Amino acid sequence: xxxxxxxxxxxxxxxxxxxxxxxxxxxxxIDPFNDQWSLPGGMVAGAKGNTLEAIARDKLMIKSxxxxxxxxxxxxxxxxxxDPRGWSVSVVYSALIPYxxxxxxxxxxxxxxxxxxxELASMxxxxxxxxxxxxxxxxxxxxxxxSIVAGYALPAPFTLSQLQHIHEVILGKPIQAKSFxxxxxxxxxxxxxxxxxxxxxxxxxxxxxxxxxxxxxxxRNLDG
Amino acid sequence: xxxxxxxxxxxxxxxxxxxxxxxxxxxxxIDPFNDQWSLPGGMVAGAKGNTLEAIARDKLMIKSxxxxxxxxxxxxxxxxxxDPRGWSVSVVYSALIPYxxxxxxxxxxxxxxxxxxxELASMxxxxxxxxxxxxxxxxxxxxxxxSIVAGYALPAPFTLSQLQHIHEVILGKPIQAKSFxxxxxxxxxxxxxxxxxxxxxxxxxxxxxxxxxxxxxxxRNLDG
DNA sequence: TATATTTAATGTCTATAGGTCAATTATGTC
DNA sequence: GACATAATTGACCTATAGACATTAAATATA
Numbered sequence: 108x109x110x111x112x113x114x115x116x117x118x119x120x121x122x123x124x125x126x127x128x129x130x131x132x133x134x135x136x137i138d139p140f141n142d143q144w145s146l147p148g149g150m151v152a153g154a155k156g157n158t159l160e161a162i163a164r165d166k167l168m169i170k171s172x173x174x175x176x177x178x179x180x181x182x183x184x185x186x187x188x189x190d191p192r193g194w195s196v197s198v199v200y201s202a203l204i205p206y207x208x209x210x211x212x213x214x215x216x217x218x219x220x221x222x223x224x225x226e227l228a229s230m231x232x233x234x235x236x237x238x239x240x241x242x243x244x245x246x247x248x249x250x251x252x253x254s255i256v257a258g259y260a261l262p263a264p265f266t267l268s269q270l271q272h273i274h275e276v277i278l279g280k281p282i283q284a285k286s287f288x289x290x291x292x293x294x295x296x297x298x299x300x301x302x303x304x305x306x307x308x309x310x311x312x313x314x315x316x317x318x319x320x321x322x323x324x325x326x327r328n329l330d331g
Numbered sequence: 332x333x334x335x336x337x338x339x340x341x342x343x344x345x346x347x348x349x350x351x352x353x354x355x356x357x358x359x360x361i362d363p364f365n366d367q368w369s370l371p372g373g374m375v376a377g378a379k380g381n382t383l384e385a386i387a388r389d390k391l392m393i394k395s396x397x398x399x400x401x402x403x404x405x406x407x408x409x410x411x412x413x414d415p416r417g418w419s420v421s422v423v424y425s426a427l428i429p430y431x432x433x434x435x436x437x438x439x440x441x442x443x444x445x446x447x448x449x450e451l452a453s454m455x456x457x458x459x460x461x462x463x464x465x466x467x468x469x470x471x472x473x474x475x476x477x478s479i480v481a482g483y484a485l486p487a488p489f490t491l492s493q494l495q496h497i498h499e500v501i502l503g504k505p506i507q508a509k510s511f512x513x514x515x516x517x518x519x520x521x522x523x524x525x526x527x528x529x530x531x532x533x534x535x536x537x538x539x540x541x542x543x544x545x546x547x548x549x550x551r552n553l554d555g
Numbered sequence: 556t557a558t559a560t561t562t563a564a565t566g567t568c569t570a571t572a573g574g575t576c577a578a579t580t581a582t583g584t585c
Numbered sequence: 586g587a588c589a590t591a592a593t594t595g596a597c598c599t600a601t602a603g604a605c606a607t608t609a610a611a612t613a614t615a
Contacts, residue, residue: 110376111335111337111338111375111376112338112375112376113335114335114336114338114420151335151336151409151420152334152335152336157410157411157412158409158410158411159407159408159409159410159420180406180407182404182406183383183404183406183407183422184383185375185382185383185422186381186382186383187381187382188381196338196375196383196422198407198409198420266592267592267593268591268592283573283574283575283576284592284593284594285573285574285575285576285593285594285595286572286573286574286575287573288593288594289572289573289594290572290573293572304581304582304583305582305590305591305592306583306590306591307582307583307584307589307590307591308581308582308583308589308590308591308592309580309581309582309590309591309592309593310581310582310591310592311591311592311593312592312593325572325573326551326552326555326571326572327550327551327552327571327572327573327601328550328551328573329573329574330573330574331550490563491563491564492562492563492564507602507603507604507605508563508564508565509564509565509566509602509603509604509605510601510602510603510604512564512565513565513601513602514601514602517601528610528611528612529561529562529563529611530561530562530612531560531561531562531611531612531613532560532561532562532563532610532611532612533561533562533563533564533609533610533611534562534563534610534611535562535563535564536563536564549601550600550601551572551600551601551602552602553602553603554602554603
C-alpha cells in the first residue's frame, strides 16, 4: 500500500428489546455503499476526541444520539479488500446500552434503526460490517459465559430473571437459574434496588450493576 | 484531529530462554525517540501486505529476521499524546516464538535484542511501548490460565515439564503438575513426539502442539 | 550389583463451583 | 381458599482443579 489507509472507528451497539438482541445500524448517505445499512461510526481524521475511544463515543453521541456507558474495543480490521476505494482500517468497538434510553434518540436521527441480530444475518451490509458484527457477537457470547456485562444492555434497575433472560438470548440456550444466581451472589456483583411486582407471580428483587461487575470474570464458564 | 493520524503496526514478541520470559526490542535509528528501545514494527503506509496481520508478519521478517508462527492481535491504541508529532494509532500484535530460531536471526539485524520482561519494567522505552507491553503481558497471563498457547514459545518438541515451566514463569507462581497434565491430556492438545533423556532423572515424553491447541480454551481457569 | 538421587508421571483424596430439579415463597385471579 | 404464575432457595450430584504421596526410569556412586 502506498498512501496511508483510511482509518475509521465503527461500533457494534447491542441492546435488548422484546426478548431479542438488537443492534443499531445507520443507512449510509454517501458512496461507497450509498443507501446501505452500516455500523455507526466514521473517519478518524477530522473527528473530535483525544483517544480512539473518545472518538467512538463522540460519533455515537453525534450521529446516533446515543450516550454510551459500557463500551470496549473488540478488534481492528484492515486490508485492501474491505473498501472499494482501497486500503482501509477500522477500529471496532462494542457497546451495550439499555434500549429505552437509546430508542427515543435513535428516532431523531435520520436513518438509524434497530435490527434483531437473527434477521440481520441475511442482510447485505456495507463494507465488511457483516463480518465485523459476527466477530463482535461471538465475543459477546464468549463473555456472557464468564461475566455479566450483558446487564449493561438492560435499563437499571432490573430483576435477576431479566438478567438471566438476556444471557439466554445471547447464548441461544437456557441457563440454570440456580447456578446463575449463585455465582452472581457469591461474587457480590449486584446492588439491591428495591423490588417490583410484575404482571403475575411473586414480586422480584431489583438490582443494579456494581462497579466491580464491569471487569469481573468468573473462573469457570457456564455450559457453553 | 485534522489530518489522518500516523498508523503503525507494532508487535510484542515473547520467547522463553534460561527460565525467563523475554521480549524482542529494536533500537530506533530515527526521531522521535532516536536511539531508544522500542517494539519492532513500523508505519502501515508503504508497507507490504494485504492485511494488517500480513504487514505485521512482514515487518517482523524484514526488520527482525523473525518468521512468526503464532501471532494474534492484542488491541489498538490511539491518541494525541503517544507521539510527540501528534495523533497516532498503533495496532498491536503479540507473537510467541521459540527462542532458538529467533536468536540467530536477531543477530544479523542491527540493534535488535532480547530483554527479560522483569528487567524491562524499569526501562524507558519509546512512545507508550512500555504500556503496550504491560497490556500484552497481562493478556498473555490471562490466556495462560485457560489455554496452552504459551507452548508456541518453546522449540518443538518439548516436554510437559518444560511446558509447565513456561506457564509458571508467565504466571509467576507454581502450578500443580497433576492438574496441568490432566487437563491437557483430557483435551487432547498435544501430539507425542518420542522421548528425551535430560541430564538426570527419568526420561521425559516429548510432544508437539496439535492444531487444536491454537484455539482451545479450558472451561475452567487454573488458580490465578 | 545395590543404593541414593533426580526428574517424570500417576494415583487418590479433597475442595470448589456449576448442574439438576424439587420445594418453597409471594402475589394475583377465580 | 384453591389455583396459576414467577421468583427464589434447598439439597444433592457431577466435573474439574488442588494437594500431595507414590511409583517409574534413568544416572551416579558405593
